[in-house]
Amino acid sequence: MTAAEDQEPGLRARLVEVGVDLVNREGAQALTLREIARRAGVSHGAPRRHFPTHLELLSAIARRGFEALGERAREALGDGSASPREQVAALCRAYLEFALNRPGMYELMFRHDLLKSEHLGLRNTSLPLFGLLVELVGRARPDAADARAVAAALWANLHGIAQLWGWGSLQLATGTEHFDPLLRTALDAHLGPGSGR
Incomplete structure (x- = not known):
């Protein structure tokens, strides 16, 4: 060329x-x-x-991942008529499915060196998704003193499930072949016991 x-x-x-x-x-x-x-x-x-720089190209690729995850999240939430807890569950399920179906992109999207680089702009792409989770958690747990902290703990839990599931560790430890029981347990732990199963 x-x-x-x-x-x-x-x-x-x-x-x-x-x-x-x-x-x-x-x-x-x-x-x-x-x-x-x-x-x-x-x-x-x-x-x-x-x-x-290589980081700028990686950031542009990762941005496409966040856009795809955002689109998947919007599809999962539908028309917004579900209860706040059901919406949180749908968002969490979409997140886990994305992570497990696109593990390479998922890994790239959460690389700290990309996210911390102010000039790469990934914060503007990733933080709105977290903001959506915070909003939904706040509606599902109106009693929570800090919906941001609850949402962050839930996200960390989801990230751990995604990583350990992707490595095969959770299937071995739990004897289950689907992450739904783990997702329900995570939701109960962070939102309180609920009937949205």
Whole structure:
């Protein structure tokens, strides 16, 4: 490829698309600049013309993951007519399903080095999802002194379930083949016992 071909207008989007496909197929560890460039059919220096650092390209790929998770969350919540607890449960289930169906993207999305980088803007993509969880937890637990803390503890619980389930540890420890009992227990622990089963 020539330098002119490397700078074509759609190359930035194509690099992100290739990265999304690569992370979904092979995991976060496969996301090297050289491999993304090779699969996009451009020189290995071409990505740097659009993404000056590797972290910026990874951030653009991770942003697509947050957008997909956000869309999945909106679908799970539907028209909002369900009870707050049922909405929290639907959001949590969507989160776990995303994590288990797209483990490479999920891993990339929560890399601390990407999230802490102010100039990469992932906070603007990830925090609204957390804000939605806080809002729903606040409605499901109006007695909670700090809905943000309850939501954070629930999220940490979900993240742990996703990681341990993805590694096969929870199936071995619990003898179950579906995460629903664990999700119900997590919801009961953070929202109080409920009938939304």
